Amino acid sequence: MSQHRLVNPLVRNIRALKRGALVRQAVRIEEEIKQGMKKPYNEVIDVSRDNPHATGMKPMSFSRQVIASCIYPELIDSDKMPLDVRERAKTLLECIGGSVGCYSDTIGIPIMRDSVSDFLTRRDEGVPSASGNIFITHGSDHVPTLMQDSGVLTPVPSQDFGNALVASGATAVPYYLDGQQGWRLHTEELQRALRSAREVCDPIALYVINPGDPTGHVQSRESMEEIIRFVYEEKLLLFANEDHQDILIGEGCMFISYKKVLAEMGSPFSDAVELASIHSASKGFMGEGGLHGGYLELVNFDPSVQIEFDRLISLLGLPIIGQLALEVMLNPLQPGEPSYEQYQEEIQHIRETLVHNVTRAFEVLDSLPGISCEPINGGASMFPRLHLPHIAIHQAKEEEKLPDFFYCSRLLEQTGLCVCPGSDLGLPEGTYHIRLCIMTSVDTMEEVLRRLGKFHKQFMKDFS
Amino acid sequence: MYDYLQSNFSHDSSPPFQGVPKTFSRVVDLCSFDPQREGVPPITFLQQVLAVCFYPELLSDENFALDVRQRARRLIQSCEGSSVGCYTPSSGLVYIQHRIAEFITRRDAGVPTDAHSIFICSGFWRTLTMMTKLLSSSEGEPQNGVLVPLPYPHTLAMVLGLAGIRSVPYRLREDTGWAMDLEELQRAIRTARGCCRPMAIFISNPGNPTGHVQNRKSIEEVIKFAAAEKLFLLVNEVDQHSVHGSGIQWVSYKKVLFDMGPKYWEGVQMASFHSLSNGLMGECGLRAGYMELVNVDKEVMIFAETLLNMDISSPVPGQLALDILLNPPQPSEPSYDLYTQEILTNLATLTENALRAHDFLNSLPGMSCQPAVGGFYVYPRVDLPAEAAGVEADVLYCQELLEEQGVCVGAGSENGNTGGEYHLRLDPSSNTPTRKHALVRLGAFHLRFLDSYSCGPHLETP
Numbered sequence: 001m002s003q004h005r006l007v008n009p010l011v012r013n014i015r016a017l018k019r020g021a022l023v024r025q026a027v028r029i030e031e032e033i034k035q036g037m038k039k040p041y042n043e044v045i046d047v048s049r050d051n052p053h054a055t056g057m058k059p060m061s062f063s064r065q066v067i068a069s070c071i072y073p074e075l076i077d078s079d080k081m082p083l084d085v086r087e088r089a090k091t092l093l094e095c096i097g098g099s100v101g102c103y104s105d106t107i108g109i110p111i112m113r114d115s116v117s118d119f120l121t122r123r124d125e126g127v128p129s130a131s132g133n134i135f136i137t138h139g140s141d142h143v144p145t146l147m148q149d150s151g152v153l154t155p156v157p158s159q160d161f162g163n164a165l166v167a168s169g170a171t172a173v174p175y176y177l178d179g180q181q182g183w184r185l186h187t188e189e190l191q192r193a194l195r196s197a198r199e200v201c202d203p204i205a206l207y208v209i210n211p212g213d214p215t216g217h218v219q220s221r222e223s224m225e226e227i228i229r230f231v232y233e234e235k236l237l238l239f240a241n242e243d244h245q246d247i248l249i250g251e252g253c254m255f256i257s258y259k260k261v262l263a264e265m266g267s268p269f270s271d272a273v274e275l276a277s278i279h280s281a282s283k284g285f286m287g288e289g290g291l292h293g294g295y296l297e298l299v300n301f302d303p304s305v306q307i308e309f310d311r312l313i314s315l316l317g318l319p320i321i322g323q324l325a326l327e328v329m330l331n332p333l334q335p336g337e338p339s340y341e342q343y344q345e346e347i348q349h350i351r352e353t354l355v356h357n358v359t360r361a362f363e364v365l366d367s368l369p370g371i372s373c374e375p376i377n378g379g380a381s382m383f384p385r386l387h388l389p390h391i392a393i394h395q396a397k398e399e400e401k402l403p404d405f406f407y408c409s410r411l412l413e414q415t416g417l418c419v420c421p422g423s424d425l426g427l428p429e430g431t432y433h434i435r436l437c438i439m440t441s442v443d444t445m446e447e448v449l450r451r452l453g454k455f456h457k458q459f460m461k462d463f464s
Numbered sequence: 465m466y467d468y469l470q471s472n473f474s475h476d477s478s479p480p481f482q483g484v485p486k487t488f489s490r491v492v493d494l495c496s497f498d499p500q501r502e503g504v505p506p507i508t509f510l511q512q513v514l515a516v517c518f519y520p521e522l523l524s525d526e527n528f529a530l531d532v533r534q535r536a537r538r539l540i541q542s543c544e545g546s547s548v549g550c551y552t553p554s555s556g557l558v559y560i561q562h563r564i565a566e567f568i569t570r571r572d573a574g575v576p577t578d579a580h581s582i583f584i585c586s587g588f589w590r591t592l593t594m595m596t597k598l599l600s601s602s603e604g605e606p607q608n609g610v611l612v613p614l615p616y617p618h619t620l621a622m623v624l625g626l627a628g629i630r631s632v633p634y635r636l637r638e639d640t641g642w643a644m645d646l647e648e649l650q651r652a653i654r655t656a657r658g659c660c661r662p663m664a665i666f667i668s669n670p671g672n673p674t675g676h677v678q679n680r681k682s683i684e685e686v687i688k689f690a691a692a693e694k695l696f697l698l699v700n701e702v703d704q705h706s707v708h709g710s711g712i713q714w715v716s717y718k719k720v721l722f723d724m725g726p727k728y729w730e731g732v733q734m735a736s737f738h739s740l741s742n743g744l745m746g747e748c749g750l751r752a753g754y755m756e757l758v759n760v761d762k763e764v765m766i767f768a769e770t771l772l773n774m775d776i777s778s779p780v781p782g783q784l785a786l787d788i789l790l791n792p793p794q795p796s797e798p799s800y801d802l803y804t805q806e807i808l809t810n811l812a813t814l815t816e817n818a819l820r821a822h823d824f825l826n827s828l829p830g831m832s833c834q835p836a837v838g839g840f841y842v843y844p845r846v847d848l849p850a851e852a853a854g855v856e857a858d859v860l861y862c863q864e865l866l867e868e869q870g871v872c873v874g875a876g877s878e879n880g881n882t883g884g885e886y887h888l889r890l891d892p893s894s895n896t897p898t899r900k901h902a903l904v905r906l907g908a909f910h911l912r913f914l915d916s917y918s919c920g921p922h923l924e925t926p
Binding site for chain 2: 007008011012014017020023049051052053054055056059064065067068069071072073075078080096097098099100101102103104138163164286287288289290291292311317318319320321322325
């Protein structure tokens with residue numbers, strides 16, 4: 001395999017993401033700073049992906065205390081930890097076989113799956129959830145395995161989900177969200193995408209992200225009902241990524257799950273539409289992406305498909321610690337428990353920080369020439385549009401770079417700020433965006449905006 | 465059989481079978497390697513360091529030994545944002561990659577290791593799955609093939625199958641403790657060339673499930689064979705710390721390759737695999753392993769990284785635990801004594817239990833077990849009557865054992881041993897009263913099974 005051509009063509013087809021090149025550039029810059037090279041900044045700030053603890057946010061204390069106590073059970077017997085921490089750790093430790101080092105059941109430890117289904121029943125105000133339909137996961141990479149040889153309608157812009165599909169032999173068919181209207185979904189666009197999909201593959205699923213990432217759009221109930229009608233008529237599976245459901249930013253915005261909307265639409269939809277929804281401890285107030293704890297719920301799936309799915313994920317092995325994080329997230333503290341107040345304060349602080357960051361970011365960015373922003377109601381990113389001068393676009397092409405990558409690379413080099421180019425998220429040539437994570441501390445956001453604002457003004461001047 | 469198991473019970477103890485009264489109240493799983501579940505204790509130093517990494521407030525707690533706190537501090541600093549909850553680069557934390565490289569160089573008496581050729585992933589099977597994805601061809605081309613040992617690790621067939629790769633077996637020699645046989649490799653490659661495009665050879669050393677440990681000469685033969693046939697070496701070395709046969713020395717494929725000089729060292733391509741799910745630590749639930757790529761083009765390594773990026777990154781606690789597995793406390797450090805004692809005790813327990821199970825099974829009529837010198841599976845051959853209609857005799861044996869006695873062992877046909885050569889696969893990790901009793905019940909069942917099926921040449925389906 002010393003030759004490139006011998007590598008699996010499916011792998012070769014995976015879109016090379018520019019974020020990778022930016023990360024390598026950032027590593028080089030950090031090395032240079034360490035070596036003492038003079039720069040107009042002391043450190044790289046990376047807001048190109050959603051990694052909150054790396055940008056000043058703190059992990060939830062209760063969750064970390066419980067997990068630490070499960071890892072080192074002597075802490076359960078000491079009084080270093082609050083009583084509710086110790087009790088929770090004790091219960092969980094018994095359920096996981098006495099140690100975080102034991103193998104997990106292939107689809108998740110039963111108590112975890114029960115916690116998930118209890119959470120879902122509570123969240124959806126009584127719409128029942130059965131733990132038999134819950135699969136614990138590492139993240140959202142498992143469902144693509146099921147989609148081999150099929151087509152999946154995939155939103156643009158979105159994270160590199162398309163790549164996971166391609167690597168499994170599936171086809172990602174883009175449907176474009178409306179960048180002029182807050183990144184809404186239009187059914188007409190879905191229909192167009194489906195027609196074009198049918199020419200090249202066998203489309204079997206529609207993938208939606210709600211709250212949208214990186215768009216920040218939160219779907220209305222009407223919009224969700226339209227989607228459900230669409231998949232019902234076209235006999236598509238609906239795959240809903242609801243990872244950002246925990247914290248909404250827009251005032252008065254409410255999250256409703258696809259499961260709830262589906263159930264409330266009644267027959268024939270509620271009995272027929274096959275829905276797979278996912279959530280995890282990677283986003284929201286937990287932000288524990290490195291622990292790999294998530295779940296998938298299947299609704300109206302054929303039991304034989306569920307068995308097949310089980311076989312596939314049995315190979316992977318689920319980390320126990322990720323399940324602990326998930327369990328704590330979904331089974332929160334009750335009023336009166338010793339750690340309850342601090343827990344609520346921490347969540348409140350995160351929510352307030354996010355709202356503050358969005359407000360500040362709008363203030364700064366929307367006032368700059370050549371940048372425009374759509375409202376953000378959820379998620380953890382901002383996705384401003386860049387109106388790049390022709391000279392800049394021309395220069396980028398001279399350097400054989402996509403214009404938004406050209407912008408991001410110069411931004412990184414000149415200010416040490418790393419953001420993600422919109423072209424990585426599937427947007428076509430001709431529109432340019434950057435994505436920056438807003439789940440940062442207030443101070444970090446100020447610094448991000450300062451660097452970006454200063455660079456942008458200069459950039460527009462240099463290329464006017 | 466694996467599917468039967470999975471669909472019939474989970475790790476909670478409720479009996480899975482409805483209706484029929486049972487003589488047992490819970491199923492005892494004697495074939496899954498999960499030492500901590502069976503009471504083999506975790507290593508204190510690892511628990512303490514990880515706990516402090518999760519809750520850094522404990523860094524100021526002097527009840528934790530100084531080396532625990534120092535190691536935790538260093539590991540926390542190596543994490544993005546100093547948090548175990550942050551995503552890491554897709555091939556793993558840079559610091560851990562370097563620490564793994566240091567371990568390999570030390571282990572192999574100075575053979576150079578490049579940290580950039582280390583890819584951390586969530587366990588051996590996940591890593592192998594990624595690697596095989598790189599190797600597999602797409603539709604329309606001749607199917608890629610991999611030579612696999614017979615018997616092979618029981619999940620290997622599924623992994624290769626999912627990647628669309630053809631497995632072509634080469635038989636290990638049971639009569640010599642499951643050694644490799646060069647003639648058999650040559651026969652296998654000729655067969656392979658007739659039905660696919662063989663690209664690689666998979667080897668387990670120590671063997672899984674055989675427990676065989678290759679000597680240097682055998683490794684050299686395999687390397688020369690792979691070089692001559694232009695095969696990529698996929699070497700599972702997960703049980704390298706679990707060699708217990710007296711006088712047996714384990715040496716890595718990489719070391720042997722290096723010692724064979726530039727002709728081989730600069731040409732043969734290899735991926736060697738290691739993980740936390742081994743006898744030394746048994747930290748199966750943390751999910752971490754790594755592969756080291758040797759002589760693989762940088763371009764291809766970028767593809768490996770791209771594939772790993774599908775998972776974003778592997779779980780952080782496991783990555784940190786790898787550092788502890790591979791770079792344990794040193795003699796001058798406070799935790800050294802306890803650490804060493806715990807490791808040695810665990811190894812001794814696992815070894816004794818494997819030997820005890822080996823001896824017990826060997827004592828049963830119709831069972832013969834090669835001595836295992838590495839790893840902790842026991843893999844006896846069982847002389848069973850010919851297969852029943854539609855069911856291999858070993859699968860029938862295991863199913864009946866599970867139904868009647870609630871004892872679960874693996875059927876050798878899952879490891880590829882089919883067609884009349886029946887084997888069972890057991891992992892006797894611990895010697896708890898439950899498991900001891902389970903072995904006794906297996907013995908009693910075995911005698912009854914032989915008795916009830918000895919009257920005809922064919923088994924009747926029950």
